[in-house]
Amino acid sequence: MLSERRLQVLRAIVQDYVGTEEPVGSKALTERHNLGVSPATVRNDMAALEDEGYIAQPHTSAGRIPTDKGYRLFVDKLAGVKPMTAPERRAIQNFLEGAVDLDDVVARTVRLLAQLTRQVAVVQYPSLTRSTVRHVELLSLAPARVMLVLITDTGRVEQRMVDCPAPFGEASLADLRARLNSRVAGRRFADVPRLVEDLPEGFDAEDRGTVSTVLSTLLETLVEENEERLMIGGTANLTRFGHDFPLTIRPVLEALEEQVVLLKLLGEAGDSGMTVRIGHENAYEGLNSTSVVSVGYGSGGEAVAKLGVVGPTRMDYPGTMGAVRAVARYVGQILAES
Amino acid sequence: MLSERRLQVLRAIVQDYVGTEEPVGSKALTERHNLGVSPATVRNDMAALEDEGYIAQPHTSAGRIPTDKGYRLFVDKLAGVKPMTAPERRAIQNFLEGAVDLDDVVARTVRLLAQLTRQVAVVQYPSLTRSTVRHVELLSLAPARVMLVLITDTGRVEQRMVDCPAPFGEASLADLRARLNSRVAGRRFADVPRLVEDLPEGFDAEDRGTVSTVLSTLLETLVEENEERLMIGGTANLTRFGHDFPLTIRPVLEALEEQVVLLKLLGEAGDSGMTVRIGHENAYEGLNSTSVVSVGYGSGGEAVAKLGVVGPTRMDYPGTMGAVRAVARYVGQILAES
DNA sequence: CGTTGGCACTCGCACGCACAGAGTGCCAGG
DNA sequence: CCTGGCACTCTGTGCGTGCGAGTGCCAACG
Numbered sequence: 001m002l003s004e005r006r007l008q009v010l011r012a013i014v015q016d017y018v019g020t021e022e023p024v025g026s027k028a029l030t031e032r033h034n035l036g037v038s039p040a041t042v043r044n045d046m047a048a049l050e051d052e053g054y055i056a057q058p059h060t061s062a063g064r065i066p067t068d069k070g071y072r073l074f075v076d077k078l079a080g081v082k083p084m085t086a087p088e089r090r091a092i093q094n095f096l097e098g099a100v101d102l103d104d105v106v107a108r109t110v111r112l113l114a115q116l117t118r119q120v121a122v123v124q125y126p127s128l129t130r131s132t133v134r135h136v137e138l139l140s141l142a143p144a145r146v147m148l149v150l151i152t153d154t155g156r157v158e159q160r161m162v163d164c165p166a167p168f169g170e171a172s173l174a175d176l177r178a179r180l181n182s183r184v185a186g187r188r189f190a191d192v193p194r195l196v197e198d199l200p201e202g203f204d205a206e207d208r209g210t211v212s213t214v215l216s217t218l219l220e221t222l223v224e225e226n227e228e229r230l231m232i233g234g235t236a237n238l239t240r241f242g243h244d245f246p247l248t249i250r251p252v253l254e255a256l257e258e259q260v261v262l263l264k265l266l267g268e269a270g271d272s273g274m275t276v277r278i279g280h281e282n283a284y285e286g287l288n289s290t291s292v293v294s295v296g297y298g299s300g301g302e303a304v305a306k307l308g309v310v311g312p313t314r315m316d317y318p319g320t321m322g323a324v325r326a327v328a329r330y331v332g333q334i335l336a337e338s
Numbered sequence: 339m340l341s342e343r344r345l346q347v348l349r350a351i352v353q354d355y356v357g358t359e360e361p362v363g364s365k366a367l368t369e370r371h372n373l374g375v376s377p378a379t380v381r382n383d384m385a386a387l388e389d390e391g392y393i394a395q396p397h398t399s400a401g402r403i404p405t406d407k408g409y410r411l412f413v414d415k416l417a418g419v420k421p422m423t424a425p426e427r428r429a430i431q432n433f434l435e436g437a438v439d440l441d442d443v444v445a446r447t448v449r450l451l452a453q454l455t456r457q458v459a460v461v462q463y464p465s466l467t468r469s470t471v472r473h474v475e476l477l478s479l480a481p482a483r484v485m486l487v488l489i490t491d492t493g494r495v496e497q498r499m500v501d502c503p504a505p506f507g508e509a510s511l512a513d514l515r516a517r518l519n520s521r522v523a524g525r526r527f528a529d530v531p532r533l534v535e536d537l538p539e540g541f542d543a544e545d546r547g548t549v550s551t552v553l554s555t556l557l558e559t560l561v562e563e564n565e566e567r568l569m570i571g572g573t574a575n576l577t578r579f580g581h582d583f584p585l586t587i588r589p590v591l592e593a594l595e596e597q598v599v600l601l602k603l604l605g606e607a608g609d610s611g612m613t614v615r616i617g618h619e620n621a622y623e624g625l626n627s628t629s630v631v632s633v634g635y636g637s638g639g640e641a642v643a644k645l646g647v648v649g650p651t652r653m654d655y656p657g658t659m660g661a662v663r664a665v666a667r668y669v670g671q672i673l674a675e676s
Numbered sequence: 677c678g679t680t681g682g683c684a685c686t687c688g689c690a691c692g693c694a695c696a697g698a699g700t701g702c703c704a705g706g
Numbered sequence: 707c708c709t710g711g712c713a714c715t716c717t718g719t720g721c722g723t724g725c726g727a728g729t730g731c732c733a734a735c736g
Contacts, residue, residue, distance in 0.1 A: 025699050038709055043700070061699050061716045101498075135477055137487065149475065149487060149495065157487065157497045160439075235573065236591035253574035363728050376680055381729070399687045399728050 002052070008035060009045045010054055011078040014066050018316055023063030068279035068313060071291070075276050075317050082318035084326045088116075092326060096334050102126070102156055106231050109307065109331050114234025116323040119311035120256065122294075124230045124266055126156065126304045126335065133184045133192065136218065138177045143167040146210075148217055162217045164210040172207050176214065189222050228263060228305070232256055241312050251286030252310070261286075266306040269294045274321055279313045289313060293320050297328035299335035307331070340390070346373060347383045348392055349416040352404050356654055361401030406617035406651060409629070413614050413655050420656035422664045426454075430664060434672050440464070440494055444569050447645065447669050452572025454661040457649035458594065460632075462568045462604055464494065464642045464673065471522045471530065474556065476515045481505040484552060488559055491637075500555045502548040510545050514552065527560050566601065566643070570594055579650055589624030590648070599624075604644040607632045612659055617651045627651060631658050635666035637673035645669070 002010075012033045016024040026039040026046060035042065046064055049055045054070035057063065066074065084092070095112055099105040106123050113121035137149040144164040151157050179202065183195045196218070200211045235256065238249050255261050261284050268283065269275035274295040280288050287310070294308030307328055309320060340348075350371040354362040364377040364384060373380065384402055387393045392408035395401065404412065422430070433450055437443040444461050451459035475487040482502040489495050517540065521533045534556070538549045573594065576587050593599050599622050606621065607613035612633040618626050625648070632646030645666055647658060 023699090027699075039699095040709055040711090041707085044708085047701080057700085059716065061701095061714080063699065135479070135485070137475055137477060139473055139475060139489070141473065147473070147489065151477070151485065151497070157495055159489070159495045233595060236588055236595060239588040239591070250574055250577040253577065257571060257574060361728090365728075377728095378680055378682090379678080382679085385730080395729085397687065399685085399730095401728065 002049075005035065005037070006045045006049060007073075007078060008033075009042055010049055010066070010070060011074060013046075013049075013055060013064060014070065014074045014078070017065050018314055021314065023058055023065050025063040028063070066314075068281065071278045071313055071317070072281075075278070079318045081274075081325060082322040084322055089326060089330075092116075092330050093333075096330050099334065105331065105334055107233075109327060110231050110233035113307065113309055113323065113327050114237060116327065117309045117311065117320045118234075118240065119237050119309045119315065119320065120232060120234045120252075121307070121309050122230055122232050122256075122262055122266070123307040124263070124305040125228055126299070127228055131156075131304060132186055132188050135185060136177070136180050138173055138180075138214070140168070140170060140173055146173065146214060148214060148221070150218065150221055158221055160217050160221050162214050164213055166206060166210055168207060168210045172203070172210075176203070176211060180218075192222060193219055230259060230262060230266075232262070234309075237311075248289055252290060255284055255286040256310070265292060266294055266308065269306065269308075271296060274325060275308075276317065276321070291315055291317075293317075293324050295324055295328045297332045297335075299332060340387075343373070343375070344383045344387060345411075345416060346371075347380055348387055348404070348408060349412060351384075351387075351393060351402060352408065352412045352416070355403050356652055359652065361396055361403050363401035366401070404652075406619065409616045409651055409655070410619075413616070417656045419612075419663060420660040422660055427664060427668075430454075430668050431671075434668050437672065443669065443672055445571075447665060448569050448571035451645065451647055451661065451665050452575060454665070455647045455649065455658045456572075456578065457575050457647045457653065457658065458570060458572045458590075459645070459647050460568055460570050460594075460600055460604070461645040462601070462643040463566055464637070465566055469494075469642060470524055470526050473523060474515070474518050476511055476518075476552070478506070478508060478511050484511065484548075486552060486555055486559070488556065496559050498555050498559050500552050502551055504544060504548055506545060506548045510541070510548075514541070514549060518556075530560060531557055568597060568600060568604075570600070572647075575649075586627055590628060593622055593624045594648070603630060604632055604646065607644065607646075609634060612663060613646075614655065614659070629653055629655075631655070631662050633662055633666045635670045635673075637670060642673075 009029065012029050012035070013024050016029065016032060026042040029035070029042055030037070030039050046055065049070070050057070050064065053067060054073060055064040056067050058065065092112060096105065096108055099108050102125075106125060109123045110121045113123065131152045133150065134153050135151045137151070139147040139149070141147050141161075144167050146162045146164060146168065148160045148162055149157060150159070179199060180196065183199070184192050187195060196215050199215060200208045203211050235253070238252060241248050241252075265277075265282065265284065265287070269277065269292075274293065277292045277294075279291060282288060282290065282292060289312065290310050291313045292308055292310050294306050296304075296306050298304040308324055311320065347367065350367050350373070351362050354367065354370060364380040367373070367380055368375070368377050384393065387408070388395070388402065391405060392411060393402040394405050396403065430450060434443065434446055437446050440463075444463055447461045448459045451461065469490045471488065472491050473489045475489070477485040477487070479485050479499075482505050484500045484502060484506065486498045486500055487495060488497070517537060518534065521537070522530050525533060534553050537553060538546045541549050573591070576590060579586050579590075603615075603620065603622065603625070607615065607630075612631065615630045615632075617629060620626060620628065620630060627650065628648050629651045630646055630648050632644050634642075634644050636642040646662060649658065
């Protein structure tokens with residue numbers, strides 16, 4: 001177990017390194033933080049910290065920089081979440097309240113997060129799984145062609161074409177529309193399959209095929225759209241990454257283009273509370289020199305999607321976590337209102 | 339006017355520089371291209387080309403590199419469009435045909451373009467202005483709350499909430515839905531305002547306010563959605579930009595995040611045929627060291643939107659133009675089929 | 677007059693080297 | 707356990723040098 005002072009030294013190292021981006025030495029430490037001990041003592045502590053794997057030196061006789069393990073300890077034990085100031089909170093709220101629709105909410109959230117944290121922001125669209133159906137609309141475009149429109153309680157709209165096995169009259173269509181909505185409106189997506197299971201039985205034999213086709217398309221939509229979409233922004237902040245550009249930045253850009261990777265990244269994060277994944281804790285190799293701070297957000301008490309930021313492991317964790325948490329909270333409010 | 343040989347020299351310089359990324363000298367030129375003259379002669383020609391502003395030297399006694407003006411001449415007079423090979427064309431077609439909906443078509447197009455050109459791809463969603471209305475759907479969510487869903491012939495769906503000034507019965511809603519669709523279904527967006535102008539007159543006084551509100555929301559949607567959206571991809575290719583990273587890449591990333599800038603960029607390009615904007619020809623300052631190759635694409639004969647790539651001025655123009663043209667052509671086909 | 681070979685000149689760049697500065701590890705003493 | 711001192715190890719930087727690529731100019735040639 002590390003002594004109290006050694007933890008303080010680690011904290012000081014992380015703070016200084018995040019600020020200066022340069023390896024920090026024993027002398028500089030004692031000058032900038034009044035630890036009450038001499039550089040020599042700090043050197044001993046640093047040697048111990050290095051033995052434990054919390055810090056490392058890039059080359060012999062250079063200062064120390066935190067390792068992933070060091071950051072981990074810092075985040076878990078040494079740093080709190082820095083709350084936003086009142087003016088900042090007000091600014092966030094104002095900015096988000098200007099949104100006109102769901103797309104706009106997401107877009108504004110991305111901009112906001114990127115600006116506050118000066119890093120790359122990632123925001124997942126509110127998930128369908130936990131959402132409820134507001135309305136299902138069926139439109140006849142041709143005798144054997146129906147358009148299915150699904151409207152969710154988060155204001156999202158999905159549409160699908162359905163090619164029917166047989167012509168389908170307007171009357172039958174209206175009938176189906178009515179029965180379908182009476183069963184699923186207001187219900188959770190997860191419950192829909194069970195609720196519509198026996199629906200075809202109420203129809204004439206000739207229409208039954210079409211009804212089944214429409215229903216299976218609906219179910220498909222529910223599942224498929226679970227492969228959720230997301231929006232990213234603030235990629236220009238990647239230029240503040242480090243000195244050795246191309247090599248560091250390229251894999252990150254590639255990861256950001258792969259929605260699958262990002263979704264997995266967010267998905268792996270815990271469902272409740274804020275998650276911080278540091279460096280090699282990220283499964284995806286390209287993100288080994290980045291940290292991901294993510295948190296769930298949602299309209300009610302429970303989370304329907306996640307948002308977060310991707311930045312260098314050398315980041316201001318307390319500040320970033322504060323910003324992420326605050327934004328998530330206010331987005332939740334906005335979604336609940338609309 | 340430049341002699342034939344001098345143009346050949348310019349062409350050779352551009353080709354070599356694009357390939358090697360290094361200033362090209364007179365000796366190397368005569369070796370790699372058999373111009374039939376000696377280095378000394380080429381030197382004279384190069385001096386002349388430099389006087390005219392087509393090429394420049396980074397520092398005294400280095401080779402020459404093309405200027406924006408040089409690239410311009412190259413593109414206009416010296417280079418054709420390199421057609422895609424048959425296998426490439428087949429690959430493009432296969433890849434695009436796998437798309438399941440409009441979003442997917444656009445997403446695939448972006449990926450494809452980025453991969454083919456190894457540059458940043460930008461694809462505009464098919465524009466609404468020139469599209470036609472397939473269907474307008476009205477849904478009653480609450481007594482005084484209607485949801486308006488607009489479906490276009492390109493398969494795009496837009497929805498809007500409408501708060502009615504007075505409760506609006508199901509019967510009136512069905513009536514409005516029917517009349518509205520009989521007037522606008524299949525018509526061009528541009529014609530819609532004229533077509534619905536006198537629609538409120540056919541309704542009871544108590545409903546007239548609501549009808550007007552719905553109609554004006556519809557018109558708003560048509561206009562607003564003209565601020566079209568776009569999708570970008572292949573940003574990882576920015577890492578192949580040049581040697582002096584952060585400075586070059588940052589403004590480009592910033593520009594790419596500003597949809598407004600990109601839309602303006604595409605909008606400024608000519609409506610028909612391919613447009614190439616080189617370096618300082620781009621109005622936006624951040625893109626002064628990039629070239630933009632864009633072209634319109636559309637489902638019928640006429641263009642409904644644009645797509646293109648953004649890359650360093652030092653790019654393979656014939657190849658890039660070939661890829662852009664081919665992709666635009668096949669996307670048009672796909673859109674026409676669906 | 678255009679083309680050519682020759683020649684002197686100019687830079688940028690890589691290399692070697694020495695030096696200062698920062699930081700460490702270790703040790704002996706308080 | 708803390709502290710001051712000391713020797714050691716690196717890296718980054720500045721400077722001088724030599725090399726090579728490339729240019730511009732000029733005189734000669736067809």
